Amino acid sequence: MQTEPTKSLVGEEYEVEVGPVAHGGHCVARTETGRVLFVRHTLPGERVIARITEGEETSRFLRADAVEVLEPSKDRVPAPCPFSGPGKCGGCDWQHVKPGAQRRLKGEVIAEQLRRLAGLTPEEAGWDGTVAPAEGDKVPAGQVPAWRTRVQYAIDAEGHAGLRKHRSHDVQPIDHCLIAAPGVSELGIEKREWPQIASVDAIAASGSADRQVVLTPKPGGRLPIVELDKPVSVMRVGEKDQRIHRVHGRPFVRERADGRTYRVGEGGFWQVHPQAADTLVKAVMQGLMPRKGDMALDLYCGVGLFAGALAERVGDKGAVLGIESSKRAVEDARHNLQDLDRVRIEQGKVEDVLPRTRIDSADIIVLDPPRAGAGRATVRHLAGLGARRIAYVACDPAALARDLKYFEEEGYRPAMLRAFDLFPVTHHVECVAILKRVATNG
Ligand SMILES: C[S@@+](CC[C@H](N)C(=O)[O-])C[C@H]1O[C@@H](n2cnc3c(N)ncnc32)[C@H](O)[C@@H]1O
Numbered sequence: 001m002q003t004e005p006t007k008s009l010v011g012e013e014y015e016v017e018v019g020p021v022a023h024g025g026h027c028v029a030r031t032e033t034g035r036v037l038f039v040r041h042t043l044p045g046e047r048v049i050a051r052i053t054e055g056e057e058t059s060r061f062l063r064a065d066a067v068e069v070l071e072p073s074k075d076r077v078p079a080p081c082p083f084s085g086p087g088k089c090g091g092c093d094w095q096h097v098k099p100g101a102q103r104r105l106k107g108e109v110i111a112e113q114l115r116r117l118a119g120l121t122p123e124e125a126g127w128d129g130t131v132a133p134a135e136g137d138k139v140p141a142g143q144v145p146a147w148r149t150r151v152q153y154a155i156d157a158e159g160h161a162g163l164r165k166h167r168s169h170d171v172q173p174i175d176h177c178l179i180a181a182p183g184v185s186e187l188g189i190e191k192r193e194w195p196q197i198a199s200v201d202a203i204a205a206s207g208s209a210d211r212q213v214v215l216t217p218k219p220g221g222r223l224p225i226v227e228l229d230k231p232v233s234v235m236r237v238g239e240k241d242q243r244i245h246r247v248h249g250r251p252f253v254r255e256r257a258d259g260r261t262y263r264v265g266e267g268g269f270w271q272v273h274p275q276a277a278d279t280l281v282k283a284v285m286q287g288l289m290p291r292k293g294d295m296a297l298d299l300y301c302g303v304g305l306f307a308g309a310l311a312e313r314v315g316d317k318g319a320v321l322g323i324e325s326s327k328r329a330v331e332d333a334r335h336n337l338q339d340l341d342r343v344r345i346e347q348g349k350v351e352d353v354l355p356r357t358r359i360d361s362a363d364i365i366v367l368d369p370p371r372a373g374a375g376r377a378t379v380r381h382l383a384g385l386g387a388r389r390i391a392y393v394a395c396d397p398a399a400l401a402r403d404l405k406y407f408e409e410e411g412y413r414p415a416m417l418r419a420f421d422l423f424p425v426t427h428h429v430e431c432v433a434i435l436k437r438v439a440t441n442g
Pocket residue numbers: 269270271299300301302303304305306323324325326329348349350351368369370
């Protein structure tokens with residue numbers, strides 16, 4: 001059955017009173033007729049003119065940008081970045097918000113997800129309701145922290161480097177990204193032209209002076225000779241196989257955390273904020289309290305960050321099993337932890353490898369899944385291992401809250417939850433939940 005196309009509302013404007021913040025970097029508002037709008041570039045309590053950016057007459061909700069602020073919030077500041085604002089760069093959601101208020105908004109989002117998806121109050125989740133700033137992110141008023149050690153630049157039709165607009169493939173050309181770490185800015189990516197290139201991923205390791213760019217050529221595009229302001233290793237994404245190939249220099253960068261050096265190769269995962277890896281290792285170890293002789297699991301282990309920290313603490317009589325799906329990350333994890341005899345890294349998806357292993361118990365577990373979370377089957381399997389404590393590291397509070405609900409169904413509850421602002425000026429936030437088995441009377 002064919003449905004009639006409905007009228008697009010893009011470009012329509014509504015004067016609205018802005019309601020609470022919602023997950024995703026926007027706030028909720030309603031038109032006079034009760035239509036729900038998700039409005040960016042605004043703050044709770046403001047009165048704004050919202051211009052629709054996505055949605056039709058029949059859409060369940062509409063997306064909008066605040067294009068005029070009639071009554072500003074006391075938390076509003078002039079956006080320091082000239083490329084932020086309606087219709088411009090989609091990278092930062094909270095350029096127009098005071099840093100303390102950004103963290104408060106993130107806290108409100110976490111609280112809402114916990115309430116809605118896990119049925120937990122902050123107290124029940126063992127959380128004081130705060131989002132802690134990353135160490136070293138104290139910057140003078142009116143400036144933003146330059147924290148991103150990994151930036152993906154998109155290249156426009158004229159070969160200029162920029163960043164993608166919100167929910168769009170269009171490129172906002174820029175001459176400087178304020179949240180890029182100095183090591184990224186110093187490469188001068190924005191200063192040169194990139195004909196025949198679709199994107200440039202720039203990495204400035206925080207644990208060493210290693211710098212890397214990964215070039216993705218346009219279809220049929222030739223690779224330029226890369227001369228940047230600083231020495232870098234250069235990689236390229238193959239047009240046919242979409243794999244990353246070395247052009248020159250080291251095929252990895254070296255990072256540091258918890259006193260160890262980690263090699264991170266070819267697009268492998270490493271936390272983007274320079275303080276993130278240490279902050280998370282500290283929070284996880286404080287929560288798990290590993291003991292000598294423990295059997296520990298590090299799931300979604302990347303290049304072995306938590307496995308390395310756990311192995312040092314469980315000692316010679318303990319053991320650590322890491323599971324990671326990326327082949328390259330597994331090679332790096334094995335290399336990074338080769339001095340630790342009692343560590344084993346298995347390659348494959350957690351949901352496939354876990355049932356295959358003969359492991360039927362663990363003392364402590366850390367899981368750090370991608371945004372989608374772990375899911376019901378994995379949670380059920382983990383709960384069956386009877387761990388004393390489980391640390392759940394989450395970059396999406398919605399997936400975390402959903403999985404906490406599954407854990408509750410399997411007899412585990414959060415004893416402690418902490419939140420960290422490891423992505424300042426964006427809506428993203430990192431949480432660490434420490435789960436314990438609920439005491440039963442039976
Ligand atoms: C958020 S990262 C965490 C990595 C590591 N714990 C760290 O902090 O550096 C998630 C990792 O899970 C891996 N991954 C994604 N889906 C997976 C799955 N189904 N099973 C195993 N690993 C997976 C990704 O390749 C990535 O390395």
